Amino acid sequence: MVQVLFTDLDGTLLDLFDYSYDAALPALEALKERNIPVVFCTAKTLAENEYYRKEMGIEDPFIVDNGGAIYIPDNYFSFGFECKKKGKYCVIELGASYGRLREALKEIREETGFKITGFGDMTAEEVAEDANLSVEKAKLAKEKEYNESFIFDEPKEKDAILFAKIKEKGFSVTHGGRYYNIHGKDADKGKAVRILTALFKKEYGAVKTIGIGDSKNDIPMLNAVEQPAVVKNKKGTWLDVSLPTLYKAKGEGPEGWVEVVEKLILISG
Numbered sequence: 001m002v003q004v005l006f007t008d009l010d011g012t013l014l015d016l017f018d019y020s021y022d023a024a025l026p027a028l029e030a031l032k033e034r035n036i037p038v039v040f041c042t043a044k045t046l047a048e049n050e051y052y053r054k055e056m057g058i059e060d061p062f063i064v065d066n067g068g069a070i071y072i073p074d075n076y077f078s079f080g081f082e083c084k085k086k087g088k089y090c091v092i093e094l095g096a097s098y099g100r101l102r103e104a105l106k107e108i109r110e111e112t113g114f115k116i117t118g119f120g121d122m123t124a125e126e127v128a129e130d131a132n133l134s135v136e137k138a139k140l141a142k143e144k145e146y147n148e149s150f151i152f153d154e155p156k157e158k159d160a161i162l163f164a165k166i167k168e169k170g171f172s173v174t175h176g177g178r179y180y181n182i183h184g185k186d187a188d189k190g191k192a193v194r195i196l197t198a199l200f201k202k203e204y205g206a207v208k209t210i211g212i213g214d215s216k217n218d219i220p221m222l223n224a225v226e227q228p229a230v231v232k233n234k235k236g237t238w239l240d241v242s243l244p245t246l247y248k249a250k251g252e253g254p255e256g257w258v259e260v261v262e263k264l265i266l267i268s269g
C-alpha cells in the first residue's frame with residue numbers, strides 16, 4: 001500500500017532552535033528511494049517551504065501557513081482538479097488573506113492595548129534576531145500569505161481574552177512552538193491533510209497516512225491521519241494529546257522524527 005508522510009517542520013523535522021535536520025538525512029533518502037511522498041505541513045511560508053524542498057530534494061505537495069493553502073506541483077497527480085494556477089503550482093486556498101489578518105490584529109491592539117507584534121511589524125533583521133534565523137531566511141519567513149505570526153507580550157492569563165477577540169473577528173488562533181498565529185477559521189492543518197489525502201487516494205487507491213508533529217498546531221493534522229506520531233519537545237516531554245494510536249518517539253525533534261520514520265514507515269514499506 002502507498003504510504004504518505006505528513007510532517008511538521010519546526011521542532012519536528014527541523015530542530016526548534018537551530019533548524020538543523022542533519023540527523024534526518026539518511027531517513028529522508030530512504031523515503032525518496034521508496035517513492036514515499038513527504039508532505040510538509042507547517043506554519044512556514046511558501047518561500048520557506050521552497051527553500052527546504054530544494055535543500056532536501058523533495059518534490060511532493062506541501063501545506064503552508066498552518067493550513068492556509070495546499071501547493072501541488074503541476075502534473076503531480078495524473079488527473080485534474082479545481083485549483084488556482086500559480087507559477088509552477090496548482091494551489092488550493094483555504095485561508096484568509098494576509099491583509100485581512102493584519103487588519104484584525106491592528107483592531108485588537110487598538111481595542112485592548114495588548115502588546116502584539118506581528119512579523120509584518122518587524123524588519124527582516126528583527127525577525128532574524130528573534131527567531132534565531134539568518135536575515136536571508138527571515139525575509140522568507142516574512143512572506144506570509146494566509147497567516148500572520150506574532151509575539152504576544154502579555155501575561156499568560158490574557159490568552160483567553162486574545163483568543164475570544166480573534167474568534168469575534170471571525171478568525172482562528174494557534175500557538176505553535178515559538179509564536180502565536182492568526183489565520184482564517186477554515187484553515188487548519190487537518191482540513192488541508194484531508195483534502196490532500198483524498199487526492200492521493202484518487203491517484204493510488206488505498207493509502208496509509210502517517211503524521212508527525214510536536215505541538216498544539218499539529219493536533220488537527222494528527223487527528224486527520226491514520227497513524228499519528230509525536231516527537232519530544234525541548235522540555236523532554238510530549239504534546240498533551242490523547243489519540244488511540246498515537247506513537248510517542250523517545251527522541252527529540254529530528255531524532256524523534258527518524259525514529260518514527262524507521263519504526264512506522266520504512267519497516268513496513
Ligand SMILES: [Mg+2]
Nearest residue numbers: 008010011214
Ligand atoms: Mg512544530
